[in-house]
Amino acid sequence: MKQFSTFVRKEFYHVFRDTKTLLMLFGLPVVLIVLFGFALTNEIKNTRIVICDYAKDPISTQLTELLSKGDHFKIDKILTHAGEIEAGFKEGKIKLAILFPPGFSQELIHQGKAEIQVIADASDPNTANTVTSYVHSVVLNYQQTRALAKPESFQIIPELRMIYNPELKGATNFVPGVTALVLLLVCVLMTSVSIVREKELGTMEILLVSPINPLLVIIAKAVPYFLLSLVNLAVILLLSVSLLDMPFNGSVFLLFGVSSMLILAALSLGLLISNSTASQQTAMIISLMGMLIPTLLFTGFMFPLENMPIALQVIANLVPSKWYYIIVKAIMIKGLGFSAIWKETLILAAMTVALLFISFKKFKIRLS
């Protein structure tokens, strides 16, 4: 036992005395969360729009006010003539125009329905889609509040509800994915590099020619990274809840439990990589390439898995982070308990056990 604790202490010394490792360990998650949360979000803010209001009646004014209220839109100009709209698009200053026809309120009140025209710059189809959907939701909201006050005023209210993410926040999609990415990257990278470093320095030779059980060496190496990864996870969660307004509805305990499994899977992957590499550089490249690309592609937070060909969907099933992503979304956003995610958890657990088993089996008790 004393052997083990001395070993773990030694590993902590290695981590805390190497600024590069420290930076990687704690800088990377923060940078990734901030990057994905703020810079790389698919949420569109402060879109400049114009409004051409022929009606100038109470409802059109109210709607205009509602549109300018949130931080999605910034009203550039209120036009009086539709001919000026095109000029705004051509200059590229605006992304969207809204046109209220004359007699808008009257038509709505008398006939129970009226139209407004929403014109979007579709040269960037994704942006156009997103911003028109914002307009749509603002209009729908307005209809609903009106309907509550005067039930007879509108006959049909179209059903369009955005569940879990009514404000179309980007962070809810990214945080679980980035969490998986960070845990995988950091754990795989750190374990593989720290074991290969012992090989490179030649200290592995001395460790092997000693009575210590090689498994103990491995476990002692994994312990600090395991603990530090949990700290990392806490930092990520704090950042995403406080900075990115990420909801947290489920059990913290359950989330940490599932995360521990992913960390273990990552640690054993790192061990596997270290087995077949001889230099820190190679270990680093394999870990980065081998982790980054599948995690980005097949987790589902960047590219929807549903749209992929069947073959790729099958491959995605082999990526642990895909299951982790599903579980974290269920716990954090939907606030579901274990009964809802037991299947995914079981798959993740099976992967972890299999990886641990293979890496222990393949661990070399000699030099070659």
Add this chain to the structure above:
Amino acid sequence: MMDVQVRGLRKTYGKPPVTAVDTISFDVKKGELFGLIGPDGAGKTSIFRMLTTLLLPDGGTASVNGFDIVKDYKFIRERVGYMPGKFSLYQDLTVEENLHFFATLFNTTVEENYALVKDIYIQIEPFKKRRAGNLSGGMKQKLALCCALIHRPLVLFLDEPTTGVDTVSRKEFWEMLKRLKEQGITILVSTPYMDEATLCERIALLQEGKILSIDTPANIIRSYPDQLFAIKSDQMSWLLKELRNNPEVKTCNSFGEYHHISFKEIAADTESALINYLKKAGHSNLELFKTAPTIEDCFINLMN
């Protein structure tokens, strides 16, 4: 009682296989200071790695302290101390931390075996708070030796401990080894420096994975077949060429300040005849005298 027994040990690497250790056999007695002497690539490190159970042999058997290097590797790992050729301690841990770590690794404490390493450790103790990576070459070597000794091993393997260490530290190092030997520890040491061979009790001369000769250094020198002469002039490289082309001369090799030569046949006037011949050829300040062969002479002789 033999502490190390090697029988027909063989090791090959890669495909097509390159033979690194070619069917060698030797014994090391308990408490002996045994040297493996040979140039780089002679197979010294491979032999050490097989004996310390780090590599599996491709043929033959060997035992250390009575334990088989393949079957009983766990027992060997408890009993031997190993110092690899490359400085292999944790550079980011201090001197003290390294020593304590290796003591714990072997289930012992620094205090328990301090007597054994005291002489050596005292020299690096002023720097005990310094990180191992910031030590000088000689001090790193001393620390590595302390760490290899801290669990009082029965057999100590030192792979090229003096490579890259200055002359003074090398001398000190060998004196430390002699004192350790007096404590009853069997020591196997490898070195490419032929002048260190005479500091061992017995040596094996290695070349391309084969043993050329095993004996005490004195016996190996005694068995040198010819009378050896040292020769010198002001034109050394020309002299070497000239002597090698001379039909009377059997061998001629450069040894620092002098060339060592042996003759095919020695008559009463051989020496004076050579001097006269070389003088006529234009050499100045000629010097020729009898000399005792060194291990290097023996090595070159055995190599051919």
